[in-house]
Amino acid sequence: MAKKLMLGNEAIARGAYEAGVKVVSSYPGTPSTEISEIIAKYPEVYAEWAPNEKVATEVAVGASFAGVRSMACMKHVGVNVAADPLFTAAYTGVNGGMVMVAADDPGMHSSQNEQDSRFYARAAHVPMLEPSDSQEAKEFTKLAFELSEKYDTPVFVRTTTRLAHSQSFVEEEDRVEVPNKPYVKDITKYTMMPSSAIGRHLKVEARENQLKEDLNNGVWFNREEIRDTKLGVVCSGIVYQYVREALPDASIFKLGMVYPVAIEQIKAFASKVKRVIVIEELEPFFENQLKANGIKCDGKNLFTLQGEYSVSLIKERILGISQDVEKIDLPVRPPVMCAGCPHRGVFYILSKLKLTVSADIGCYTLGAVAPLSAVDSVVCMGASVGIAHGFEKALGRDQSKHTVAVIGDSTFIHSGITGLVNAVYNGSNMTLIILDNSTTGMTGHQQHPATGLTLKNTPAPILPLDDLVKTIGVKSLDIVDSYDLAEVERAVKEALNTDGVSVVIAKHPCALLKTYKAKPALSIENCKKCGMCLKIGCPAIYKQKDGSALINTSQCVGCGVCKQLCKFDAIKGGDAQ
Amino acid sequence: MRTNILIVGVGGQGTLLASRILGTLAVNKNLDCKLSEVHGMSQRGGSVVTNVKIADKVLSPIIGLGDADIILAFEQLEAIRYTNYLKKGGTIVVNTQQIMPMPVITGAREYPSNILEELDKRCGKLIAVDALEIAKEIGSVKSVNVVMIGALAKQLGISFDEIDNALKQTIKPALYELNKAALEKGYNI
Numbered sequence: 001m002a003k004k005l006m007l008g009n010e011a012i013a014r015g016a017y018e019a020g021v022k023v024v025s026s027y028p029g030t031p032s033t034e035i036s037e038i039i040a041k042y043p044e045v046y047a048e049w050a051p052n053e054k055v056a057t058e059v060a061v062g063a064s065f066a067g068v069r070s071m072a073c074m075k076h077v078g079v080n081v082a083a084d085p086l087f088t089a090a091y092t093g094v095n096g097g098m099v100m101v102a103a104d105d106p107g108m109h110s111s112q113n114e115q116d117s118r119f120y121a122r123a124a125h126v127p128m129l130e131p132s133d134s135q136e137a138k139e140f141t142k143l144a145f146e147l148s149e150k151y152d153t154p155v156f157v158r159t160t161t162r163l164a165h166s167q168s169f170v171e172e173e174d175r176v177e178v179p180n181k182p183y184v185k186d187i188t189k190y191t192m193m194p195s196s197a198i199g200r201h202l203k204v205e206a207r208e209n210q211l212k213e214d215l216n217n218g219v220w221f222n223r224e225e226i227r228d229t230k231l232g233v234v235c236s237g238i239v240y241q242y243v244r245e246a247l248p249d250a251s252i253f254k255l256g257m258v259y260p261v262a263i264e265q266i267k268a269f270a271s272k273v274k275r276v277i278v279i280e281e282l283e284p285f286f287e288n289q290l291k292a293n294g295i296k297c298d299g300k301n302l303f304t305l306q307g308e309y310s311v312s313l314i315k316e317r318i319l320g321i322s323q324d325v326e327k328i329d330l331p332v333r334p335p336v337m338c339a340g341c342p343h344r345g346v347f348y349i350l351s352k353l354k355l356t357v358s359a360d361i362g363c364y365t366l367g368a369v370a371p372l373s374a375v376d377s378v379v380c381m382g383a384s385v386g387i388a389h390g391f392e393k394a395l396g397r398d399q400s401k402h403t404v405a406v407i408g409d410s411t412f413i414h415s416g417i418t419g420l421v422n423a424v425y426n427g428s429n430m431t432l433i434i435l436d437n438s439t440t441g442m443t444g445h446q447q448h449p450a451t452g453l454t455l456k457n458t459p460a461p462i463l464p465l466d467d468l469v470k471t472i473g474v475k476s477l478d479i480v481d482s483y484d485l486a487e488v489e490r491a492v493k494e495a496l497n498t499d500g501v502s503v504v505i506a507k508h509p510c511a512l513l514k515t516y517k518a519k520p521a522l523s524i525e526n527c528k529k530c531g532m533c534l535k536i537g538c539p540a541i542y543k544q545k546d547g548s549a550l551i552n553t554s555q556c557v558g559c560g561v562c563k564q565l566c567k568f569d570a571i572k573g574g575d576a577q
Numbered sequence: 578m579r580t581n582i583l584i585v586g587v588g589g590q591g592t593l594l595a596s597r598i599l600g601t602l603a604v605n606k607n608l609d610c611k612l613s614e615v616h617g618m619s620q621r622g623g624s625v626v627t628n629v630k631i632a633d634k635v636l637s638p639i640i641g642l643g644d645a646d647i648i649l650a651f652e653q654l655e656a657i658r659y660t661n662y663l664k665k666g667g668t669i670v671v672n673t674q675q676i677m678p679m680p681v682i683t684g685a686r687e688y689p690s691n692i693l694e695e696l697d698k699r700c701g702k703l704i705a706v707d708a709l710e711i712a713k714e715i716g717s718v719k720s721v722n723v724v725m726i727g728a729l730a731k732q733l734g735i736s737f738d739e740i741d742n743a744l745k746q747t748i749k750p751a752l753y754e755l756n757k758a759a760l761e762k763g764y765n766i
Contacts, residue, residue: 005600005610030616109615133611166638167600167612238638245636312641323642325661330654331686333678335588335623363621371683444616534683539622542677543684552677554709554718 015141020178023063029075032103053078067181093152097145121259128156216264221256232273246314340511340557342482385419476502519558586651591722611638666701720759727763
């Protein structure tokens with residue numbers, strides 16, 4: 001068998017492939033994106049980007065009803081969007097096995113919150129598995145499909161950023177083709193209205209009770225490791241690796257199935273050790289269940305609800321060994337918009353006009369950081385539109401003349417469209433700027449319905465955002481080049497002063513796209529040290545010790561935004577604007 | 578070559594490829610290996626860290642404070658930022674390139690002037706490489722990462738053929754010849 005280094009995400013894709021999955025639908029989101037990108041490379045698997053996680057989950061539910069194995073992958077906050085079909089798919093159960101991957105992000109490497117997806121498993125009564133390395137990621141994904149069919153339920157595979165984006169060895173096996181199960185019409189199972197859902201709710205309880213019983217009677221995904229019995233640790237996922245390294249002598253109860261929790265097994269484990277400590281990132285999910293079942297343990301009294309855990313943290317909290325850390329005062333290096341980013345100029349104008357800006361989820365969230373500092377709020381995918389409308393309804397036209405919503409093309413399609421429909425329907429006077437960079441940028445250039453290509457890189461119809469906006473009923477629509485500052489400013493001012501809902505589409509492809517046409521780097525001659533070009537926060541321009549600005553030619557892509565700001569014509573090269 | 582290597586740099590400098598070459602090397606040497614990467618928002622010009630752990634058996638994929646045998650730094654400021662992760666007497670292989678972070682660009686902070694001296698105080702052995710200049714010489718500024726991998730391989734006591742094989746297995750064939758030149762330059766500093 002071939003042994004390969006794989007990302008956790010690649011291993012999940014491999015597991016689903018080997019399990020004979022036929023349909024995968026997802027929306028990109030760090031740290032889950034690579035699963036779908038990798039599985040799309042297998043010709044035996046149909047894989048697609050859906051416009052959002054709700055649709056992706058519904059597609060997976062449909063494929064499951066139809067009788068094939070299916071999967072939907074998303075980041076933790078994507079599960080919020082998918083929650084509606086999820087909770088009722090838990091009632092209908094499956095025909096072909098169905099797996100949902102929920103990728104949590106403790107430490108918020110690339111997210112707006114650090115919610116704990118395990119509660120979704122509990123709330124929806126859906127079993128959840130959590131692997132601790134890439135090999136388990138593959139195995140658990142395969143087992144998840146089997147469980148799904150055995151217990152007639154969707155099954156979650158939960159990962160965290162460190163699991164998803166760490167590579168470790170995986171043994172590949174062959175794909176096993178699973179014959180399609182016949183689809184048989186059965187409204188008591190697939191049509192959830194009160195009369196049938198009442199019956200299904202009973203089945204949900206029955207199958208969960210059966211699963212708990214089977215779990216307590218067998219080892220399955222869980223593993224008891226008895227070493228020194230002075231200390232027993234209950235843990236799961238990547239934390240298991242930290243515990244093994246920090247406390248090599250400790251006994252461990254490793255949960256592979258994180259919901260339902262095998263309480264009877266843990267009771268037996270607790271009876272073999274003197275002290276039980278639950279070590280889990282984020283919420284006290286296991287700890288509370290242990291305590292509710294009378295198992296004495298420590299947990300969050302020693303640890304934190306926030307951020308990622310580590311070997312160092314566990315050594316510090318359990319063994320009292322702390323590391324001396326020398327504090328060095330250094331300039332921070334936060335993420336920034338790339339050189340040539342088409343969003344930069346738009347945010348410069350919004351900042352210059354001192355507008356209240358409700359922004360959204362994507363690279364352009366970085367419009368919030370200095371020196372642009374243009375953003376007032378960011379909540380969730382699509383929220384910018386509703387928030388700007390809410391401002392207008394709360395404070396009226398005086399406010400909306402100074403307020404804009406900004407949203408990217410992919411995020412607009414994900415869940416901004418309904419916000420715009422609402423604003424038009426309810427007579428809003430609001431302005432929306434769609435930052436159209438022709439891709440899903442932050443997650444690394446995924447296709448979407450307006451790019452003209454699918455996840456499998458086949459041609460697709462292009463959703464025309466301008467026509468869509470007009471069809472929704474927007475009377476005032478302007479389309480400008482994001483690099484043209486004067487045009488952006490004109491369009492934004494006009495939109496703000498137009499009653500009703502107005503939309504500006506600021507369009508220019510992402511500078512990191514392979515199709516992007518970079519121009520020769522610009523240069524500065526006879527700099528007058530006014531500092532104007534530094535106000536846009538371009539990583540290719542910096543201030544030298546004498547106060548003059550210098551363009552780093554290895555980073556500059558010649559977008560020309562800085563050139564438009566220089567009052568002294570000191571920036572040379574590129575096209576005349 | 579049982580070792581913990583922390584690769585640090587600025588998003589976009591190619592730390593991921595560097596770690597993958599080392600992963601391939603571990604595979605070839607039949608050792609256990611875990612790599613931990615950063616994707617998403619932090620990649621956008623931010624400070625990035627990639628962990629490479631190679632041993633008979635690796636548990637946590639993350640290198641703890643004071644636990645790195647080597648820091649491979651693609652940028653000076655990032656080298657000093659992560660020195661707390663270096664073992665006492667460990668080695669720092671640093672690219673002397675400076676990339677200005679946003680507080681320096683806006684003039685709020687100055688880029689520290691004496692980083693190489695400070696690094697020297699904090700490690701057992703300091704190898705400074707002008708990898709950008711070398712990459713420019715061979716006509717590929719994007720090969721800074723491979724120049725640095727070459728310099729690292731020498732410190733690890735790996736033969737050129739071994740690291741060259743790992744490069745060849747990891748990189749797209751079309752890019753191999755150019756990067757082999759970068760690897761050689763880095764190795765022979």
